[in-house]
Amino acid sequence: MTVAAKSSSPPARKRPFWTMERRDSLAGYLFIAPQMIGITVFVLIPLGLVFWYSLHEWNVLAQTFRFQGLGNYQTLLSDPGLPQVLGATAIFSVGLVIFNMGLALLLAVLLDQKLKGITLYRTLFFSPVVVSLVAWTIVWGFLLQNNGGINALLATFGIEGPNWLRHPTTAMISVIVVQVFKNVGLNMVLFLAALQGVPRELYEAARVDGTPAFKQFTRITLPMISPTVLLTSIITIVGSLQVFAQIAVLTQGGPGMSTTVLVYYLYQQAFQFHKFGYGATLSILLFVVVAVLTFIQWQMRRKLVFYEN
Amino acid sequence: MHTKMLLKSATALTGLALPLATFGPALAQDQVDLRMTIWSANEAHLAMFNEIADGFAELHPGVTVTFDSLPFDSYTTTLTTQIAGGNAPDLAWILETTAADFVNSGALAPLTETFAATEGYELEDVTEQATALWRADGELYAYPFSTSPFALFVNNDLITEAGAQTPAELIAAGEWNWDNAIDIAATVADTGANGLIVRDFNYQIWQNLASIWRGWGTDPWSEDGTTCTFADAEMVDAMSFIHAAIFETGAMPGPGENVDFFTGDAAMTITQISRASLLPQGDEAFDWDLVPLPSGPAGNYSVIGQAGIGAFGMGDNVDMAVEFLAYLSNPENSAKLAQFFPPARQSLLNAETLGTTNPLLSPQQLENVVVAGITNGVVLPGHAGFAEIQQVARAELDALWQADADVEAVLTSVCNRITPML
Numbered sequence: 001m002t003v004a005a006k007s008s009s010p011p012a013r014k015r016p017f018w019t020m021e022r023r024d025s026l027a028g029y030l031f032i033a034p035q036m037i038g039i040t041v042f043v044l045i046p047l048g049l050v051f052w053y054s055l056h057e058w059n060v061l062a063q064t065f066r067f068q069g070l071g072n073y074q075t076l077l078s079d080p081g082l083p084q085v086l087g088a089t090a091i092f093s094v095g096l097v098i099f100n101m102g103l104a105l106l107l108a109v110l111l112d113q114k115l116k117g118i119t120l121y122r123t124l125f126f127s128p129v130v131v132s133l134v135a136w137t138i139v140w141g142f143l144l145q146n147n148g149g150i151n152a153l154l155a156t157f158g159i160e161g162p163n164w165l166r167h168p169t170t171a172m173i174s175v176i177v178v179q180v181f182k183n184v185g186l187n188m189v190l191f192l193a194a195l196q197g198v199p200r201e202l203y204e205a206a207r208v209d210g211t212p213a214f215k216q217f218t219r220i221t222l223p224m225i226s227p228t229v230l231l232t233s234i235i236t237i238v239g240s241l242q243v244f245a246q247i248a249v250l251t252q253g254g255p256g257m258s259t260t261v262l263v264y265y266l267y268q269q270a271f272q273f274h275k276f277g278y279g280a281t282l283s284i285l286l287f288v289v290v291a292v293l294t295f296i297q298w299q300m301r302r303k304l305v306f307y308e309n
Numbered sequence: 310m311h312t313k314m315l316l317k318s319a320t321a322l323t324g325l326a327l328p329l330a331t332f333g334p335a336l337a338q339d340q341v342d343l344r345m346t347i348w349s350a351n352e353a354h355l356a357m358f359n360e361i362a363d364g365f366a367e368l369h370p371g372v373t374v375t376f377d378s379l380p381f382d383s384y385t386t387t388l389t390t391q392i393a394g395g396n397a398p399d400l401a402w403i404l405e406t407t408a409a410d411f412v413n414s415g416a417l418a419p420l421t422e423t424f425a426a427t428e429g430y431e432l433e434d435v436t437e438q439a440t441a442l443w444r445a446d447g448e449l450y451a452y453p454f455s456t457s458p459f460a461l462f463v464n465n466d467l468i469t470e471a472g473a474q475t476p477a478e479l480i481a482a483g484e485w486n487w488d489n490a491i492d493i494a495a496t497v498a499d500t501g502a503n504g505l506i507v508r509d510f511n512y513q514i515w516q517n518l519a520s521i522w523r524g525w526g527t528d529p530w531s532e533d534g535t536t537c538t539f540a541d542a543e544m545v546d547a548m549s550f551i552h553a554a555i556f557e558t559g560a561m562p563g564p565g566e567n568v569d570f571f572t573g574d575a576a577m578t579i580t581q582i583s584r585a586s587l588l589p590q591g592d593e594a595f596d597w598d599l600v601p602l603p604s605g606p607a608g609n610y611s612v613i614g615q616a617g618i619g620a621f622g623m624g625d626n627v628d629m630a631v632e633f634l635a636y637l638s639n640p641e642n643s644a645k646l647a648q649f650f651p652p653a654r655q656s657l658l659n660a661e662t663l664g665t666t667n668p669l670l671s672p673q674q675l676e677n678v679v680v681a682g683i684t685n686g687v688v689l690p691g692h693a694g695f696a697e698i699q700q701v702a703r704a705e706l707d708a709l710w711q712a713d714a715d716v717e718a719v720l721t722s723v724c725n726r727i728t729p730m731l
Contacts (some may be wrong), residue, residue: 059414060393061389061414061415062416063415079312142567146563146565147567172375172410254703256708271389272386273694273696273697274410
């Protein structure tokens with residue numbers, strides 16, 4: 001009996017540790033290691049530090065660093081300037097997204113035509129993207145001043161232009177326009193690439209059916225490029241929430257606080273008013289806003305984005 | 310045999326390492342590298358500072374001083390960011406508006422004892438008035454190396470072409486006051502040129518308007534800094550005067566207009582005398598003059614801008630930094646600094662000394678504008694937490710720079726906003 005049992009179950013072979021599967025896993029970890037180390041050192045640790053700073057009162061000049069728990073967050077909730085700042089941020093973001101994406105899509109559709117010299121037009125509209133942001137903004141600052149180029153141009157048509165950067169409404173519009181013209185080329189190129197990927201036979205079929213051009217755009221073009229629309233909307237919204245240089249150069253947050261957006265307010269509190277702890281709290285708020293908006297957009301993709309597969 | 314060799318090697322290594330371990334740090338300690346932040350990148354300024362630093366290095370072998378030029382617009386922001394990042398300089402220029410923050414925070418090292426003990430320093434030559442901003446509880450925390458009065462540069466060509474009297478003529482007639490000064494500006498503006506510019510104001514840096522409103526004997530807050538006086542009658546009158554000059558007579562360029570006196574486009578500019586270097590030469594030159602600020606309803610007055618140099622108390626070389634500051638501000642080096650930065654030392658405050666280093670200005674201009682200005686001048690308004698007060702008041706004052714503004718209502722709202730910060 002014993003002998004039979006022994007012969008029926010031969011001694012189990014020890015599985016070698018260094019299997020192909022483990023080797024592949026190790027190779028994978030090694031490949032992602034540089035990126036993971038980079039993210040840890042330059043993203044996760046700073047993010048943790050910002051949160052840690054937000055729990056402190058940090059007076060740089062006096063060299064004091066005192067733990068105060070959620071004190072900065074309470075200040076955030078009762079900050080009288082914050083509603084105005086969040087309002088300006090929302091107006092800027094909405095304005096930028098509508099103008100930027102609308103204009104980028106329009107330009108992409110126009111530049112998707114077979115025209116003579118089309119490459120030149122594409123280059124022309126894309127060129128501001130590669131120009132230095134500060135230099136671009138300084139030039140626009142000169143153009144937009146009361147005795148500047150834009151009003152001089154309007155004056156040749158007998159129109160008295162407004163003092164663009166000195167009125168709350170026109171100041172915000174000016175900042176948005178400067179930003180739109182700076183970056184519209186990037187979204188335009190992405191839309192152009194997406195448009196060129198739409199199967200032409202769909203349009204041919206629609207034409208045979210007698211579908212009008214606008215309906216072709218809404219029923220074929222938009223659904224087919226909707227993944228790109230999602231991508232560009234995420235990039236544009238996140239970018240709009242991080243605008244700084246244009247505000248610093250053009251308006252310094254004014255007139256009043258009409259163009260004081262969240263990042264500029266954060267900069268003022270931390271670096272100008274030396275309230276580093278409160279500045280860190282505002283940056284946590286910015287992080288949360290960006291994360292929530294991106295999450296919502298990502299969730300909306302199921303309803304709004306069309307994938308062929 | 311092998312063990313013997315190993316022992317020998319270990320002994321030899323120890324023999325080499327011990328002296329290095331003992332003297333290495335000592336050598337490192339002897340070398341001191343001081344860093345000072347400044348807001349000028351002017352080559353002539355840097356050459357002068359380097360020359361003074363070389364003189365100090367000769368007296369202190371192993372000590373070097375380097376000057377770190379930071380942009381003026383973001384100077385204090387960059388400086389505090391360096392401090393926050395643990396990279397504070399050993400010494401720094403400090404603006405008068407932020408003096409209270411730096412002096413009262415305890416960030417700066419005390420200077421009085423070292424200055425008093427430095428042979429030939431003559432601390433009593435540096436007037437009490439000049440150092441008032443830089444003291445706390447009787448202790449000096451920064452040296453006021455530049456005390457520069459505000460004055461008016463005048464373009465006589467534009468004024469005479471417009472048919473107006475020049476400021477020099479009005480001074481001679483004893484009629485140099487703000488009403489007449491703004492009339493000149495309005496007359497020139499009527500010809501299509503520009504009238505009066507408050508340089509660097511740009512409808513943002515409102516504290517520079519002190520060069521006008523002090524003529525009405527007013528300031529944004531009380532002397533002890535606890536009460537807002539923006540809405541007082543004198544300030545309302547002064548601001549109404551400025552508002553009318555902008556929006557009624559056009560004597561001052563309006564908000565959003567970029568005009569430069571030194572290109573010959575305006576009749577007058579209020580600025581500090583160090584801007585004389587911007588005056589155009591050769592074919593572009595015009596007939597210019599430098600005159601004191603006009604008298605206001607409250608009489609004659611003068612306003613000065615001041616910059617101090619302090620040594621930070623948090624560094625590794627605090628004593629050496631303070632010693633360098635004592636050397637930099639001794640009588641001999643103060644005379645060198647005077648060619649660019651009007652001095653705080655009484656013995657150097659005369660037209661003769663200043664004339665050797667300011668060849669563009671006549672002895673009369675130096676006496677009437679520089680010496681008198683420094684002697685009688687009051688520093689621009691400053692306050693603890695000034696950056697935030699400045700910003701909040703700036704935002705409120707934006708409502709004033711509209712043609713239909715209610716001056717008193719706007720100034721009352723400025724007070725409502727800044728009072729909790731005073």
